[in-house]
Amino acid sequence: MLAMKKDLESPFRRNQRFEVGDRVVTSNCRLGTVIRVERDEWGEYYVVTLDVLAGEFAYDCADLEKA
Secondary structure (H helix, E strand, O other): OOHHHHHHOOOOHOOOOOOOOOEEOOOOOOOOEEEEEEEEOEEEEEEEEEEOOOEEEEEEEHEEEEE
16 A cells, blocks of 8 residues: 555655645636645645635645645
């Protein structure tokens, strides 16, 4: 299991890190702010509040870019 999990991690994902407070653009072109970083058995994901919608949304690293 660990070997398979390690193969799924690409160098790009490890380099593209966000911190709480970072402004981001989502894959569907919405602006938001990272409010926390979470980790589960599948890896790391980011909880973002969007400027145009109320609530919190979880995004994978590949779905975000720095604004």
